[in-house]
Amino acid sequence: MFASPRTHADSYHRVHVESGAQSGDPHKLIEMLLQGAIDAIHKARGALERQDLRIKGEQVGKAVRIVEEGLRAALDPVAGGQIAAELDQLYGYVVRKLTLANIRNDDAALMECAQLLQPIQDAWAGIRPAVGSGRPQ
8 A cells, every 4th residue: 555645744744853853953953843833833723623622632732842841941041041031931921821722722822822933933043053053153
């Protein structure tokens, strides 16, 4: 039997994510985490619209883990100073809002979380690290 086109797309995405994470480029990893959280929120919104509460819950859970265990955990309060402190507060708010959105099936709250993360993702994508340093120029 042949795999469906969706299976191939999922495999490609998994390889892309794994190879990006294994590259050791912290800038790229944060970019991927932000995009992953936003994508999961959009998938949760689609599932909520379809009344697929299982998928909605899985995708919200994925977004929460990315924000809490990936983005928030990567913050360096010493080197990041005020920016890191503000991102920590924002990420904490997003995690709480996602959790409530999941419990209440609240599409507006899901949309708010995506809208809060999008400008950070856009700004992060605009930063180009110095070659070989993994740090912004």
